[in-house]
Amino acid sequence: QKEVEQNSGPLSVPEGAIASLNCTYSDRVSQSFFWYRQYSGKSPELIMSIYSNGDKEDGRFTAQLNKASQYVSLLIRDSQPSDSATYLCAVGLYNFNKFYFGSGTKLNVKP
Amino acid sequence: DADVTQTPRNRITKTGKRIMLECSQTKGHDRMYWYRQDPGLGLRLIYYSFDVKDINKGEISDGYSVSRQAQAKFSLSLESAIPNQTALYFCATSDGTEYNEQFFGPGTRLTVL
Numbered sequence: 676q677k678e679v680e681q682n683s684g685p686l687s688v689p690e691g692a693i694a695s696l697n698c699t700y701s702d703r704v705s706q707s708f709f710w711y712r713q714y715s716g717k718s719p720e721l722i723m724s725i726y727s728n729g730d731k732e733d734g735r736f737t738a739q740l741n742k743a744s745q746y747v748s749l750l751i752r753d754s755q756p757s758d759s760a761t762y763l764c765a766v767g768l769y770n771f772n773k774f775y776f777g778s779g780t781k782l783n784v785k786p
Numbered sequence: 787d788a789d790v791t792q793t794p795r796n797r798i799t800k801t802g803k804r805i806m807l808e809c810s811q812t813k814g815h816d817r818m819y820w821y822r823q824d825p826g827l828g829l830r831l832i833y834y835s836f837d838v839k840d841i842n843k844g845e846i847s848d849g850y851s852v853s854r855q856a857q858a859k860f861s862l863s864l865e866s867a868i869p870n871q872t873a874l875y876f877c878a879t880s881d882g883t884e885y886n887e888q889f890f891g892p893g894t895r896l897t898v899l
Contacts, residue, residue: 683826707885718876718890719829726885763829767886772836774880774888778828 678702679766681777689785694751696780698764701745707767708740710749712760713779719763723749754784789813790891792877798897805864807894809877818860819878819888820844820852822871829876835860836882867898 680699688694696710707726711719723738725731725747731738737750747766751758761779768774790811799805809818820832821844831844833852841852849871853861864871877891 707887709887711890716874716893716895718893721887721889724885724887765888774831774886776829778826 677777678775679764679777681762681764681780683778684781685783686780687783687785688754690754690756692754692784694754694758694782694784696749696751696762696764696782698747698749698777699745700747700764700766700775702766702768703742703745705742705745705766705768708738708747709765709767710736710738710747711763711765711776712758713763714760751782754782756784756786758782759784790877790879790889792875792891792894794894795892796895798899799867800899801868803867803898805867805896807862807864807875807877807896809860809862809891811858811877811879811891813879813881813889814857815879815881815889816857817880817882817886818854819880820850820860820862821876821878822846822873823876823893824873832862864896864898867896869898872896872898 710723713719725738725740735752739748763779764777819834821829835854851863875894878888880886880888
């Protein structure tokens with residue numbers, strides 16, 4: 676079992692819709708959770724961090740964390756074609772100095 | 787100026803050659819990492835360093851070595867390059883605090899013929 680699991684997609688949504696990306700993780704002692712956006716051939720860019728249960732909003736992005744169910748999600752409201760990218764979920768275990776990435780979900784936003 | 791820089795950005799080399807990829811950062815972070823990315827396999831950790839005197843192997847360190855020359859510099863070497871080391875290589879840094887956010891350099895695209 677992988678430490679971090681993501682559906683590879685592609686996830687296709689029309690412009691203006693809400694895109695919902697999901698991630699599950701296996702280690703219950705995970706402490707920090709991140710979403711990175713990666714355009715093709717470019718480096719991952721950190722877009723959201725979340726550390727406690729609940730929702731965290733930043734502009735059009737909302738990260739949701741449920742530690743009991745061991746999942747993290749990212750909602751993108753009013754999706755734009757420029758949001759088309761691969762979104763990587765990452766999980767950190769500070770006490771064990773570990774940091775795991777999922778394989779990413781490819782998002783296509785159609786004009 | 788970019789906080790994390792990598793050189794070269796692209797490199798084509800031949801099997802058996804020694805290659806060095808360099809990473810520099812101005813973020814003042816203690817922790818530095820080298821990852822490779824292959825299509826469909828995500829990011830895989832090669833080596834990481836928590837300070838100048840601390841070097842650790844990641845999940846795929848065979849065929850690679852590293853050097854931490856200073857807090858700001860971390861180099862990755864392929865002693866004898868082989869074609870299956872063709873990949874996109876990323877350097878990353880983090881501040882080592884409880885949440886340990888990682889920040890990535892622009893990447894080096896390496897092709898081994």
